[in-house]
Amino acid sequence: MLEVVVLVSGGGTNLQAIIDAVEAGTITNTRIRGVISNNKNAYALKRAEKHGIENLCISPKDYASREEFNVKFMEAVDGWSPDLIVLAGFLVVIPPAMIEKYRNRIINIHPSLIPSFCGTGFYGLKVHEAALSRGVKVVGATVHFVDEGTDTGPIILQKAVEVEEGDTPEILQRRVMEEAEWRILPRAIDLIANGKVEVRDGRAVVSS
Ligand code: GRF
Numbered sequence: 001m002l003e004v005v006v007l008v009s010g011g012g013t014n015l016q017a018i019i020d021a022v023e024a025g026t027i028t029n030t031r032i033r034g035v036i037s038n039n040k041n042a043y044a045l046k047r048a049e050k051h052g053i054e055n056l057c058i059s060p061k062d063y064a065s066r067e068e069f070n071v072k073f074m075e076a077v078d079g080w081s082p083d084l085i086v087l088a089g090f091l092v093v094i095p096p097a098m099i100e101k102y103r104n105r106i107i108n109i110h111p112s113l114i115p116s117f118c119g120t121g122f123y124g125l126k127v128h129e130a131a132l133s134r135g136v137k138v139v140g141a142t143v144h145f146v147d148e149g150t151d152t153g154p155i156i157l158q159k160a161v162e163v164e165e166g167d168t169p170e171i172l173q174r175r176v177m178e179e180a181e182w183r184i185l186p187r188a189i190d191l192i193a194n195g196k197v198e199v200r201d202g203r204a205v206v207s208s
Contacts (some may be wrong), residue, residue: 038090112141
């Protein structure tokens with residue numbers, strides 16, 4: 001059974017997609033052990049509560065230093081002994097010690113086809129604003145392992161989405177979520193839960 005801890009900061013629609021997929025059995029051999037947010041008002045926490053999933057808020061704002069937060073944050077995650085940590089719209093920098101300890105066991109969903117429109121400053125609507133201003137015809141989402149960089153770890157799954165005439169950043173964001181994010185993140189978790197993803201020479205190899 002893959003024990004999963006999900007880290008969130010906002011609305012939690014990706015968390016909801018994971019919850020729904022576990023409950024529907026499209027994600028197998030997996031339990032969501034807990035949810036952590038840095039934002040006490042994150043609707044994602046309410047989603048976890050509604051489904052009886054343990055959840056807590058740990059915010060850097062509640063600590064005198066980032067180092068102190070990092071220690072408490074790591075203790076909370078370690079306390080649930082996760083096999084996999086999922087960043088589902090988590091906006092806090094992951095402590096280097098956590099990346100080291102959970103090497104190739106932390107995944108992130110990014111709302112673009114990496115390496116486009118990613119890296120520092122590319123999050124949320126900013127990603128879609130940049131795509132529309134560049135005039136790309138295809139966008140999408142990426143699930144990747146988290147390493148010390150920003151959106152630079154081995155890519156596990158990607159899914160393309162067409163840009164349509166008249167798209168606003170909000171419309172495009174919604175389509176990328178519906179058609180890509182909410183599909184490939186649960187699928188990536190199911191693949192990992194069933195031993196179908198491994199990292200070889202810095203690349204994620206997915207066996208079907
Ligand atoms: C999503 O667009 C995701 O790609 C990005 O942050 C957003 C989180 O949305 N990482 P939600 O909280 O899952 O609704």
